[in-house]
Amino acid sequence: MIHSSQKLVENIWNDDIGQAPTRDGYGKGVVEAGEKDARVVVLCADLAESTRSHWFKEKFPARYIELGVAEQNLATVASGMANYGKIPFIASYAAFNPGRNNEQIRTTVSLNDVPVKVCGMHAGVSVGPDGATHQALEDIALMRVQPNMSVIVPADAEEARKATYAAAFTDKPAYLRFAREKTPVFTTVDSPFEIGKANILWESEKPEVAIIACGSIMMNALYAVKKLSEEGIGTILLNNHTVKPMDEGAVIAAAQKAGAVVTVEEHQIAGGMGSAVAEVLARSNPVPIEFVGVEDRFGQSGETNELIKEYGMDTDAIIEKIKKVIQRKK
């Protein structure tokens, strides 16, 4: 059942649950960070409205910097501003930021160890009709291999707001990943969020599988664990929002308790959050693992739901993987 500590919305299983894209959470969080600290600046590469940076622009026009379609410069100018003492947020589509400007982020942000906050928008196939060019599926992999860089993948708009605000004040580089499409907002203002601390959303009395998930497809995982509990299959669902530095203790404990793991993310299986979980478990407590994610394919045009289903990340696909890993335990 849902873990009471999580203070999730009461109508979580109803059709009238509130919906918002996680990018809205970024837009609100960065305004709040800007209200708290005048060092916060937002840099934009010609995508003010779709990244939601325009809310910051309206409130703090003097601290909003436009660079045009120039993601490499987005990273390098932000590096200079952070070097001076500002707290720059750079937001663009994840396919370009950190896709196109990966080396600039590596050298001038991560190696340089300055507190630039890289915000990758429109991540995953859920972007929909724009197609493969704009559906970043490798950004977690790119960012989690850079020393000094932390990687945070919020599960809903409210958590995205908290993550954005929290990332502003870490004094370190950070990558935050957001989605374009609306998804259910199941956490509340009172739900706990701390960078580096995974949250147990669901825990059955006798869990057979630990589902370790991140990002805005979390609700699919929630639907899956509820459905399985109705079938008499117990699970743990861990919201592993901080891919790096990962809450290894929570991951190991969940794996130990359940004896099998399914990871869930809207990203290539190679190099993603699931890979990071496997790295932790392989050297501590190896258990059977199945991965929900994109299997070495590019995305394509289509409606969000069609694509999530096509790429095996809907509730049914998650349930299938959970049952498969249970079979492997035997």
Add this chain to the structure above:
Amino acid sequence: MSHLHEDKIKFLEEKANLVRQSLIEELVEAGSGHTAGPLGMADIFTALYFHILNHDAKNPAWEERDRLILSNGHIVPIRYAVMAHAGYFPLEELKTLRKFGTRLQGHPERPIMPALESTSGPLGSGLGQAAGVALAARMDGKKFRVYCIMSDGEQDAGNIWESAMFAGANKLSNLTAILDRNNIQINGMTENVMPLEPIREKYEAFGWHVIDIDGHNMEEIVDGVEQAKAIYEKPTLIIAHVIPGKGVKEIEFDYIWHGKSPKPEEAEKFLAELRTLGGKIKSEHE
């Protein structure tokens, strides 16, 4: 009009010669690294650290210091040599260049030595960083100036032009870029690899004030920087025409020396040549 007294010019020229000697010693000890580019920029780095920059070697974190961002990180051995002479660290430490455990990494890393101001090496990203510092400083009403040294070869990189456009659009008059125009890059002469000219007109079209100088003439270096301070509406690019390998006759203009360091016997010859010049390095352009 000259901003320099004759005695100061002599002092700077002699200092630059000592710095060149330290550079050769540094490189021969390292056994790898670039020679031609650093030698060509010895006079400019000397002028910066011994006359132009507002800085304090004993307090490198001084908030009001001028910032010097080196974009073409591979010439950092000359910056190390000048910084050692300027008192940032002991001359002896130059011998650790590129060695395990050193603060003098093959390409500069700010977290290891904050006085380096930035981390660079991969070409094309210094101008954006310098523009970022300049913009942030202007937002806070800071009076210090930002200098960016970049190579001519890295003008091939698109990131440079994104940054040039940005600095021009924002009229970053507190930013002065100095172009290390030595006409060589790894694959040969810049105009053969990928022609850059007319570089002056390109920057002017991007909203910059542009000055050409002889990068081995101390008066011209200082005058160029002073002129840039008087331009309020635009960032300034100083195209510093320099001779790669300057000071060691047999390697001057030779692009082969872009990416290698001297062997001990070569270093001995080079040092002898530098020492006999006795600080009287004058430009061939005169």
